[in-house]
Amino acid sequence: MPEVLEHRLLGGRLLLQLLPAAAYSARDPAQWQTLGVTLERQRGVHAIDSDRREDFDTWPGTLALTPKGVEVFSESARGGEYLLARWQEQTPLIPGERRLQRSGHAEALALGREARRLLLAPVIDELALEHCALAFVGLSQSRHIPTAPLPRLGQVLEQIADQYAQPLSLAQLALTYGHNELRLLRDFRRAVGLTPHAWITEVRLQAARRLLERTDLPLAAIAHDSGFAHQSHLGSALRKSLGLTPRQYRLRFHSCLPVPVRYPSRGQ
Structure with missing residues (x-):
């Protein structure tokens, strides 16, 4: 079973991670700005910048943007494959101070799948991965209003x-x-x-x-x-x-x- 695949880019300022489908329980440090896209549906419990745990059901193609200072705890009995970019620059990528989420983000899903292909390759194409990662990080500049999946x-x-x-x-x-x-x-x-x-x-x-x-x-x-x-x-x-x-x-x-x-x- 593959472990977490990760690669540092831009002199270590950007960490790209492919998280496997596996049970997990973890807390995200608040000093990172993060962008993530679900490559598989995920269900579990989470707590966003509070101690109150809530159930989540995140569909594939959901882009999540978390600004610096927002702590996220999440736990799942099954998990799901997930592409995550962690940005260590002081310059804020994500507007505002609250976490944003948008489902059905076709561009984020396409870039997440391409980054997965590049990270799984026996020999990493550094330039191609850097271009893909920067395009993915660039999605944080969009001003899309968060949307909810259609329940049925x-x-x-x-x-x-x-x-x-x-x-x-x-x-x-x-x-x-x-x-x-x-x-x-x-x-x-x-x-x-x-x-x-x-x-x-x-x-x-x-x-x-x-x-x-x-x-x-x-x-x-x-x-x-x-x-x-x-x-x-x-x-x-x-x-x-x-x-x-x-x-x-x-x-x-x-x-x-x-x-x-x-x-x-x-x-x-």
């Missing part, structure tokens, strides 16, 4: 999470949503930042990655269990997303032993 889409996300290994159609998902396919496409993209088809592929890839990390199953069996039509379908999807073949990914990250994960808060 939670049922669609649950259906995908439970049935990703089965064939899923827009008609099935639209039935769960209670609206037609065109409305589902529009609302899903607005709430998540990806189409339903792209998100199903992402969920299948996450499942395949965990089987590659934690089991010795043959690649054909992993493809089948993850919902891909065949082994080559899994291979092409993984290469497109991460730039690695299934064998390369397994050689780099395979471990059948559980690895305790300890890292700072994700700031949900």
Whole structure:
């Protein structure tokens, strides 16, 4: 199972971290300015600049901006993959003194996935990662008003999470949503930042990655269990997303032993 992957940029002023899907309980130091994007849905409890704990349900594609001085505690029994940038410069990146959050941020999700690909690469392309990280940090300058996910889409996300290994159609998902396919496409993209088809592929890839990390199953069996039509379908999807073949990914990250994960808060 992969541990936290991190890389310092700009002479150490910017720390980029890819936090794995794993149980965690952590407190984020208030001296950092942070930007984070959920690459998977996350649920747990958190406390934002107070001792009062509240349940959170953070959808994929949610961008969170936390200014310096705001302490964040978060805890989850499952966690979810998360891309986090920690900015140590004194110059404030994040306007105001309160934490901001926006769901369905397609640009943040795209940059988070690209940063993940670069961090997972056997040899890091320093210049490409720096450009990606600066573009991600630059999102803090936008003036978007925080938005909330559409609640009924939670049922669609649950259906995908439970049935990703089965064939899923827009008609099935639209039935769960209670609206037609065109409305589902529009609302899903607005709430998540990806189409339903792209998100199903992402969920299948996450499942395949965990089987590659934690089991010795043959690649054909992993493809089948993850919902891909065949082994080559899994291979092409993984290469497109991460730039690695299934064998390369397994050689780099395979471990059948559980690895305790300890890292700072994700700031949900």
